[in-house]
Amino acid sequence: MKTGVRRLALATGVIFVILIVHLTYIQAIAGERLYLNPLNPRLNLVEQQTQRGAIYDRAGRVLARTVGNPGQFQRQYPYGPATALVVGYVSGRFGSSGLEASRDGDLLGLTGWQHLLNQGRRLMGQVARGNDLTLTLDAELQRLATSLLAGRRGAAVALDPRTGAVLALASSPTFDPNRLEEEWQRINSPGAGSPLLNRAIQGLYPPGSIMKLVTATAALEVDPGILQRDFYCPGYLEVQGWKLTCPRPHGHLNFQQAMMYSCNVTFATLALEAGADKFKETAALYGFDKPLKFDLPVEESRVPGRLNASALAEGAIGQGAVLATPLQMAMVTAAIANKGILMQPYLVEKVTAAGGRLLWQAVPRPLQVVTGAKVATDIKEAMVATVNGGTATAASLPGIQVAAKTGSAQNPGGEAHAWLVAFAPADEPRIAVAVVVENAGAGGVVAAPLAREILAAALRR
Amino acid sequence: MLRWCWPFMSSSGTSTNRGQEMALLIWPSLILAAGYGYMVTFVPHQPGWQPAYALALLLGGFWGVHLILRVTRHGGDQFLLPLAACLTALGLIFLFRLDPGLAYRQIIWTILGLLVLIVVATGFRDYQRLEQYPYFFLSLGLFFLFITVLAGTRIGGAKSWLTLGSFRMQPVEAVKVLMVMYLAGYLSDKRELLVQGAGRISWGPLLVAVALAVLLLVLQRDLGSALILLVTFLAMLYLATGKLRFCVAGGALFSLGAVMAYLAFPYLRARIAVWINPWADYTGAGYQVVQSLITLGSGGIFGTGLGLGYSQVIPAVATDFIFATMGEEMGLMGSLGIILLYLLFALRGFRAALRAPEEQGVLLAGGLTVLCTFQALVIMAGVSKLLPLTGVTLPFVSYGGSSLVISYLLLALLLNVSAAGREAKP
Ligand SMILES: [Zn+2]
Numbered sequence A: 001m002k003t004g005v006r007r008l009a010l011a012t013g014v015i016f017v018i019l020i021v022h023l024t025y026i027q028a029i030a031g032e033r034l035y036l037n038p039l040n041p042r043l044n045l046v047e048q049q050t051q052r053g054a055i056y057d058r059a060g061r062v063l064a065r066t067v068g069n070p071g072q073f074q075r076q077y078p079y080g081p082a083t084a085l086v087v088g089y090v091s092g093r094f095g096s097s098g099l100e101a102s103r104d105g106d107l108l109g110l111t112g113w114q115h116l117l118n119q120g121r122r123l124m125g126q127v128a129r130g131n132d133l134t135l136t137l138d139a140e141l142q143r144l145a146t147s148l149l150a151g152r153r154g155a156a157v158a159l160d161p162r163t164g165a166v167l168a169l170a171s172s173p174t175f176d177p178n179r180l181e182e183e184w185q186r187i188n189s190p191g192a193g194s195p196l197l198n199r200a201i202q203g204l205y206p207p208g209s210i211m212k213l214v215t216a217t218a219a220l221e222v223d224p225g226i227l228q229r230d231f232y233c234p235g236y237l238e239v240q241g242w243k244l245t246c247p248r249p250h251g252h253l254n255f256q257q258a259m260m261y262s263c264n265v266t267f268a269t270l271a272l273e274a275g276a277d278k279f280k281e282t283a284a285l286y287g288f289d290k291p292l293k294f295d296l297p298v299e300e301s302r303v304p305g306r307l308n309a310s311a312l313a314e315g316a317i318g319q320g321a322v323l324a325t326p327l328q329m330a331m332v333t334a335a336i337a338n339k340g341i342l343m344q345p346y347l348v349e350k351v352t353a354a355g356g357r358l359l360w361q362a363v364p365r366p367l368q369v370v371t372g373a374k375v376a377t378d379i380k381e382a383m384v385a386t387v388n389g390g391t392a393t394a395a396s397l398p399g400i401q402v403a404a405k406t407g408s409a410q411n412p413g414g415e416a417h418a419w420l421v422a423f424a425p426a427d428e429p430r431i432a433v434a435v436v437v438e439n440a441g442a443g444g445v446v447a448a449p450l451a452r453e454i455l456a457a458a459l460r461r
Numbered sequence B: 001m002l003r004w005c006w007p008f009m010s011s012s013g014t015s016t017n018r019g020q021e022m023a024l025l026i027w028p029s030l031i032l033a034a035g036y037g038y039m040v041t042f043v044p045h046q047p048g049w050q051p052a053y054a055l056a057l058l059l060g061g062f063w064g065v066h067l068i069l070r071v072t073r074h075g076g077d078q079f080l081l082p083l084a085a086c087l088t089a090l091g092l093i094f095l096f097r098l099d100p101g102l103a104y105r106q107i108i109w110t111i112l113g114l115l116v117l118i119v120v121a122t123g124f125r126d127y128q129r130l131e132q133y134p135y136f137f138l139s140l141g142l143f144f145l146f147i148t149v150l151a152g153t154r155i156g157g158a159k160s161w162l163t164l165g166s167f168r169m170q171p172v173e174a175v176k177v178l179m180v181m182y183l184a185g186y187l188s189d190k191r192e193l194l195v196q197g198a199g200r201i202s203w204g205p206l207l208v209a210v211a212l213a214v215l216l217l218v219l220q221r222d223l224g225s226a227l228i229l230l231v232t233f234l235a236m237l238y239l240a241t242g243k244l245r246f247c248v249a250g251g252a253l254f255s256l257g258a259v260m261a262y263l264a265f266p267y268l269r270a271r272i273a274v275w276i277n278p279w280a281d282y283t284g285a286g287y288q289v290v291q292s293l294i295t296l297g298s299g300g301i302f303g304t305g306l307g308l309g310y311s312q313v314i315p316a317v318a319t320d321f322i323f324a325t326m327g328e329e330m331g332l333m334g335s336l337g338i339i340l341l342y343l344l345f346a347l348r349g350f351r352a353a354l355r356a357p358e359e360q361g362v363l364l365a366g367g368l369t370v371l372c373t374f375q376a377l378v379i380m381a382g383v384s385k386l387l388p389l390t391g392v393t394l395p396f397v398s399y400g401g402s403s404l405v406i407s408y409l410l411l412a413l414l415l416n417v418s419a420a421g422r423e424a425k426p
Helices: A002-029 A031-035 A042-048 A080-087 A098-102 A112-123 A139-149 A177-187 A208-222 A224-228 A255-260 A264-274 A276-286 A309-316 A326-337 A373-389 A443-460 B002-009 B019-024 B026-042 B051-071 B080-098 B100-123 B134-151 B171-196 B200-219 B223-241 B244-264 B266-276 B287-299 B322-355 B359-383 B401-424
Strands: A062-067 A074-076 A132-135 A154-159 A166-172 A231-233 A236-239 A242-245 A251-253 A341-343 A348-352 A358-361 A366-369 A403-411 A414-424 A431-437 B153-155 B158-164 B167-169
Touching: A002 A031, A002 B223, A002 B287, A002 B322, A002 B359, A031 B287, A062 A080, A080 A098, A080 A139, A080 A166, A080 A177, A139 A154, A139 A166, A139 A443, A154 A326, A154 A443, A166 A443, A208 A224, A208 A255, A208 A264, A208 A276, A208 A309, A208 A326, A208 A373, A208 A403, A208 A414, A208 A443, A224 A255, A224 A373, A231 A255, A231 A264, A236 A264, A236 A309, A242 A264, A242 A309, A255 A264, A255 A373, A264 A276, A264 A309, A276 A309, A276 A326, A276 A366, A326 A341, A326 A373, A326 A403, A326 A414, A326 A431, A373 A403, A373 A414, A403 A443, A414 A443, A431 A443, B019 B026, B019 B051, B019 B080, B026 B051, B026 B080, B051 B080, B051 B100, B080 B100, B080 B322, B080 B401, B100 B401, B134 B158, B134 B171, B134 B200, B158 B171, B171 B200, B171 B223, B171 B359, B171 B401, B200 B223, B223 B244, B223 B359, B244 B266, B287 B322, B287 B359, B322 B359, B322 B401, B359 B401
Parallel strands: none
Antiparallel strands: A062 A074, A132 A348, A154 A166, A154 A431, A231 A251, A236 A242, A341 A366, A348 A358, A403 A414, A414 A431, B153 B158, B158 B167
């Protein structure tokens, strides 16, 4: 009986130790994350006693600032709708979104030591001051991209392929965060086209022929000899009773021509030769099927788990169940531009304290080595040929060699989504873009001129 | 440091002048004094009550109990009362910070609890006399449960309240202690028969009684109490028989019952879903748990300081969720402190069981210790999402007269068992 008591005491001790470990995790390790959760009503109180930090673009242009006195703080967004889906909004009534939500802790000065410092200030009745964010975004490029998309639904992403810095992240339709109270009803009406959705990172689209860049990578890795091969396109390909077609029979063509004219038959054949595993693996290296660490919540791009032959042929040309965000396709393009090395995309360049003291700075870092420089260069040359004489001639710029790939993604919603991805200058790429316009038809006709404008503006800087 | 720790592990002194108890009672007195300081400094004056009277009443109560135990040469454990007093004092401070009105009522309940403690500790010192009528306790317990099921009022999910005019009580708190008393009497009487497996005659009444009590609790939707009662029963069964396989069998039966209840009761399924992911419905069913987690997290390591937290957004914060308030305002340091107080309470309770002169004492002290500490564990783990949340009170701390008075009754019984252990020693 006495041993029973001892064992019960021991068991009680063990259970208490588990509780102690768990509480230590909740309060000490997960504490800051829980505290900064948007559902925390304490943040509203802090908000009223804190001058929220400002948000600047890469050139120091103001994207968001707080004016007024404690109790009557007002948040202003000088770039209005253009940056609304990146910067977001913060409102006592409607909550918060964008960087205003995801970087709440920095903007209110609630992270690390700043938290204690600002808590002290608040206790003494002083106004606490949050930290400022400087973004990689180019506000003027962002404004241009937004105005190019105006009146349509779609998105445009521009990255610096060498660093992963996000230069533009535009989505349309958008809203004016300065007039949230007045616009709220319209924003949420069914006909408004979900202006609160950042299509560039949360819109999942079939990538259409843009996916051929991934297919080409897989195929070239398996057999570099395909560059010299002669393909024949009769206009259709039958896989397991399912018929895949080209807009017209392309006849005899080589790898580069298949890219130039976006031949479905050739790329489906290449994917079938490379195999489903290789295709999926390559897509995963580009960032498909895994969460992306980013300053804003990004939807996961996906390739279906088990691909039979017909699904693989479909996936190889970006149809079927393959879905991608515009950011994902910009990453694919940037990786090819950067000789096969995919850089981690990032949006926040640095965090500075109110006095200008640097608290944190982003360091560009490779996310993944997707493929070798040789394969990347081969694909780049095919993309250059596509601009010079293929489907993407509308993306060409005078005096600067552009590399691009078009896409027209079939979808149940009506006309095809128009896609274009491009980078320039082809020899030493400084910018990679991805543009998608919903239900607008052929990528080479609708999306290419938009991408061209963005490239031109970015390279003029 | 060590000087304050070692008495918890080793045996206490031999005299009955209760010197250690006196020394240790300084801690709850300091806590109360700090609470008084907080009251007069930060909280606007409440008409009708004087903070000074409240302080005097509480200090008088705890020290008065100590003096009476000393005068009556009570040989009971000297650590239990200071531990309980620490918990109650802390509870009162946080209740005061949440709602001064509740705190003043809780002070009255504390005094009532201390009176019960004195009556039981002095008048029923020979606890074995109490244990001669196990069926009386069982009948009383089941009677309480029946009338609660029939005439109970549902408050916050569980239908566990009895309302008499403006007076409300939760009989379940008493039922749990009555069941332990029944089990202690019955198991010590029948343990030989139970071990030999000599039949249905011994197991029958036991299993029927426990199953009936648990069923009635489940019908009231008081799942926390049902779980606590079951665990206490299994622990006592293990103590009585020394056979782990009975507990394993009991545990298996319990799991089966839990699965069946899971399939039968939609509210149980909802409760489990909230436990697995409270964030899925953070404005509805998951609200309490989400806000409780955020509250605990907001406290961090050192806490916000008394009165500077924001836990009042959690419904039932003064009863089931008071631990979250403590965790926010005292931080991880404070919540670990509370856990350690319960752990020490458990160690002293088990020590009383270990030293009890005969089986009834072992079973009674062991059962009561498991009852009290497991209840504390269930609610502390519930508000931190380690276990599914079930609405039970934090013994000695949460607001609630029934819970507090019964906690002090339990303390008195533990004191009596430990005293018997001492007196039996040569
Ligand atoms: Zn073709």
